[in-house]
Amino acid sequence: MTAKSKIDKQARFYESVNRNFDRAAALTTIPKGLLEQIKVCNSVYQMRFPVKIGGQYRVIEAYRVQHSHHRLPTKGGIRYSHLVNQDEIMALAALMTYKCAIVDVPFGGAKGGVKVSPRSLTVPQLEKITRRYTTELIRKGFIGPGVDVPAPDYGTGSREMAWILDTYLTFNHGEIDGPACVTGKPVAQHGIRGRTEATGRGVYYGMREFFSHKDDMKSLGMTPGIAGKTLVIQGLGNVGSYTGLICQNEGDAIIVGVSEIEGTVHNPDGIDIDKLLKFRKDRGSILGFPGTKTLKNPEDWISINCDVLIPAALESQIYVGNAKQVKAKVIAEAANGPVTAEAEIILRKMGVMIIPDMYINAGGVTVSYFEWLKNLSHQRFGRIEKRYRKDIYSGILDQIEEHTGNTVSRRDRAQLTKGADEIDLVRSGLEETMSTAYNEIREIWKRKKNVEDLRTAAFVSALNKIANDYIRMGVFP
Ligand code: NAD
Numbered sequence: 001m002t003a004k005s006k007i008d009k010q011a012r013f014y015e016s017v018n019r020n021f022d023r024a025a026a027l028t029t030i031p032k033g034l035l036e037q038i039k040v041c042n043s044v045y046q047m048r049f050p051v052k053i054g055g056q057y058r059v060i061e062a063y064r065v066q067h068s069h070h071r072l073p074t075k076g077g078i079r080y081s082h083l084v085n086q087d088e089i090m091a092l093a094a095l096m097t098y099k100c101a102i103v104d105v106p107f108g109g110a111k112g113g114v115k116v117s118p119r120s121l122t123v124p125q126l127e128k129i130t131r132r133y134t135t136e137l138i139r140k141g142f143i144g145p146g147v148d149v150p151a152p153d154y155g156t157g158s159r160e161m162a163w164i165l166d167t168y169l170t171f172n173h174g175e176i177d178g179p180a181c182v183t184g185k186p187v188a189q190h191g192i193r194g195r196t197e198a199t200g201r202g203v204y205y206g207m208r209e210f211f212s213h214k215d216d217m218k219s220l221g222m223t224p225g226i227a228g229k230t231l232v233i234q235g236l237g238n239v240g241s242y243t244g245l246i247c248q249n250e251g252d253a254i255i256v257g258v259s260e261i262e263g264t265v266h267n268p269d270g271i272d273i274d275k276l277l278k279f280r281k282d283r284g285s286i287l288g289f290p291g292t293k294t295l296k297n298p299e300d301w302i303s304i305n306c307d308v309l310i311p312a313a314l315e316s317q318i319y320v321g322n323a324k325q326v327k328a329k330v331i332a333e334a335a336n337g338p339v340t341a342e343a344e345i346i347l348r349k350m351g352v353m354i355i356p357d358m359y360i361n362a363g364g365v366t367v368s369y370f371e372w373l374k375n376l377s378h379q380r381f382g383r384i385e386k387r388y389r390k391d392i393y394s395g396i397l398d399q400i401e402e403h404t405g406n407t408v409s410r411r412d413r414a415q416l417t418k419g420a421d422e423i424d425l426v427r428s429g430l431e432e433t434m435s436t437a438y439n440e441i442r443e444i445w446k447r448k449k450n451v452e453d454l455r456t457a458a459f460v461s462a463l464n465k466i467a468n469d470y471i472r473m474g475v476f477p
Helices: 002-008 013-023 032-039 086-101 123-141 156-172 199-210 214-220 240-250 273-283 341-349 365-379 386-404 410-416 422-447 454-472
Strands: 043-053 056-066 073-081 108-114 146-152 230-236 254-260 265-268 292-297 308-311 330-332 354-357
Touching: 013 032, 013 341, 013 454, 032 146, 032 365, 032 454, 043 086, 056 086, 056 123, 056 146, 056 386, 073 086, 073 156, 073 292, 073 365, 073 410, 086 108, 086 273, 086 365, 086 454, 108 123, 108 146, 108 422, 123 354, 146 156, 156 230, 199 330, 199 354, 199 365, 230 240, 240 254, 240 273, 273 341, 365 422, 386 410
Parallel strands: 073 108, 073 146, 230 254, 230 308, 308 330, 330 354
Antiparallel strands: 043 056, 056 108, 254 265, 265 292
16 A cells, blocks of 8 residues: 555545535535535534543543534434544534435434444443543433434444433423434334334435436446345445345346455355345354455455446545555445545546445435334324225225226236335335435436536536525524
8 A cells, every 4th residue: 555545545535525515515506605604513512531440530531513503403423443534423423414414314414323332342331431521412402303313333333322302301201302313223112113224225216216228338348237236245234235135136247256354255146135034143254154255465356357436334445555456346335435535536536436325325224214204293104194095995896896897817916905014115115215316316417517427417417406505594683
């Protein structure tokens, strides 16, 4: 690694996001001062709190950043990692603002981070830290259904969200809308079906939309459609595993490489992701999975021959030092910020298309929004109308049979008269959201002068929407 590329890898993530912001902002007519207001983080809460672990005092470093208050509540995940720092959380909070605007989720962006390594802590220790962190957020008014609503991110999941909810309700006893203070909760604890898979499913819907445009594929030298496309995934956590499973099982894509912290496995004929996940659960590693070759160098996944690279682990994974090794024609940024701004310049010259993070991984926040709506309406989607619709559709089929003399098979009748369940509504709402948002971005990319790539187009779309909010609402006082 050269000195320059090393600096680029360590480059400040927030600066990288802002560089992309500036590139797009220059192509808008938004007033300069307003652009500055949209760009900056509105509130940054840096905290240190003590926990007692094994009889010892331990000081925990943690953050919550609310990037934009133009719409409330603010929204964004909580990350647990030993790498957490203020710059990273500010960058992630900013990305949340733009992401919400792109998929028309009416929230400002936020992000939280706790500097701990979850693997080195026991479950009770993690619970203690989570509850204390939540208490700090409550004390400073940094959490609440109409204020700021966290969700899972790297290193956290539904278990942590349940602890956050319980802590919030302990201090806000009787608050009827309390469960909307956090999303990504277990289904039995006010969560919503389809949230766990949502980011990966959104990546699939977004890629399917991207590959559906014949003209775009022609100029990339690719055939339309996701079926048969070869993918390499970095990170087999929440986002990476569901992306792989759904692309493989519903999209007929072929996963030819998977990279995890222990190394990379490669098979040009395809790796069954269901079986690989089970293998890793049993053995604690993907290495040695039958039929695959092991690549030991941590960055080997980048140079595997494939159609799409899907980084789904952490930021700054593709940087100046390794960007030239990319063989894929497309990078789908399932993780936040996996390509540095400097590396993107190289990739653009190489003709690599990037489907940007702030669009492609927006499925999580979209379904989080559905969960928040569910919590505020105090009912499961589909519960009230499912039976009613089933009866109406049955009646229509009866009439068709009577008037045509034909009979609809039992299987078709069951399918046609099935009223929608919560999971059906969530998936269809997500599919519609990802499809509409892609076409909005693509329209800007194709029609607007000087917009050369999808990331710039996504930024232009987000900035115009946020600026419109400020302009229409006015500025207080
Ligand atoms: P996760 O903790 O569930 O999984 C991350 C996985 O990446 C882990 O299995 C980890 O071992 C692996 N990993 C870490 N470093 C690696 C490396 N150098 N090489 C290969 N694998 C590595 O986290 P997640 O929730 O899946 O989040 C992943 C990314 O997606 C993050 O950038 C996050 O901000 C972003 N994201 C997550 C969500 C969500 O709903 N969880 C939504 C949008 C974006």
